[in-house]
Amino acid sequence: MTTFKELQLIEPIQKALEAQGYETPTPIQQQAIPHVLQGKDLFGCAQTGTGKTAAFAIPILQQLALRETEKGKRKISTLILTPTRELATQIEENFQEYGKNLDLRTAVIFGGVNQNNQVKRLQNGVDILVATPGRLLDLISQKYISLAHIEIFVLDEADRMLDMGFIHDVKKLLTIIPKKRQTLFFSATMPDSILSLANSILTNPVKVEVTPASTTAETIKQSVYFIDKDNKNLLLLDNLRKDIDDSVLVFTRTKHGADKIVKFLEKNNVKSAAIHGNKSQNARQRALDNFKTKEIKVLVATDIAARGIDIDNLLYVINYDLPNIPETYVHRIGRSGRAGAKGIAISYCNYEEKAYLKDIQKITGIQVPVIENHPYPMEVFVVEKKEQKARPPRSQQASNKPKEKVSQKPKSSERSNKPKRNRI
Structure with missing residues (x-):
């Protein structure tokens, strides 16, 4: 069984992983890390809970730690784009944990909060930026962020990104970041829309698929x-x-x-x-x-x-x-x-x-076991219909219509008091 030590990771990262209690990489980590370390584009299909974040965070940290750094203010060299605030926060925490022994700065930005603290952090210089699309484009438009020096771009939860309607934001960002870059693309499912997007942004990618799409963990x-x-x-x-x-x-x-x-x-x-x-x-x-x-x-x-x-x-x-x-x-x-x-x-x-x-x-492909004996067995065997508001009678509907502002002709009752003849 492969261990993290066999993946040729540098000592500061090894120590950080040991502190987290990590010894054996998951299948997605074992397959992805060597390819990412070699600078290859990667298309990873893995269900949630497989250790996907570490599969890209660990090799990215190693690549950045081994590069020759320029003097002066740090420039954003890695961008991780993800659909939700919670996921962005979690990814940033993982980068902090795995890279705690490295001289690298990480920041996370997302909408729904005041931007001031995020801007201050960016102004201090950042190597790795984790972001949701809306806030990222907003701060780019305000000139707080430049993506001109991006070397590694990660699109995480790509299928969720499409489901939430971020495809136009993603395409706009792809026109901003440098074309010469390493791109890592991760998705839990692979519908045609995802395959099309992946083909448009990846160059000769290595494909890593650790479990079939839409399967649940056996554990x-x-x-x-x-x-x-x-x-x-x-x-x-x-x-x-x-x-x-x-x-x-x-x-x-x-x-x-x-x-x-x-x-x-x-x-x-x-x-x-x-x-x-x-x-x-x-x-x-x-x-x-x-x-x-x-x-x-x-x-x-x-x-x-x-x-x-x-x-x-x-x-x-x-x-x-x-x-x-x-x-x-x-x-x-x-x-x-x-x-x-x-x-x-x-x-x-x-x-x-x-x-x-x-x-x-x-x-x-799983028959979920049914719990038979419990205090609240099903008794309603009909599909619940949504309640519809009852329509008032036509006569009432007519009376509810808004009155005309100006009526030139008198009402029928005013024109004649004679009884109406029955029509045949």
């Missing part, structure tokens, strides 16, 4: 409860009190749903917090930090966080709502069982969501 134990929608809160509370003795990440389909779950749990003395797009960056970061330090037991998240949360040794993930996109299920449960560790993924499925479960099982 994650999966199960599903069939339950009515109205009983999901009760089952969640039951699981938390009887079956789960550690932190748990709960995924819901909507922001409003996430807030409702937290409100319910807090009423029942379970410390929890929600993380979604309507929360401020400070609130999201505070919730994530409290979850990591176990000040709260439950973190309820929407899919914006499915790929942006990286928590060491997270064991439990619950799908309170099953996602209608099968790949999303893979990314959600991949928050546990990371880098070969064990994980437990529990899903709640009402009758309407059975079609989603069927699609998930089809794409993953």
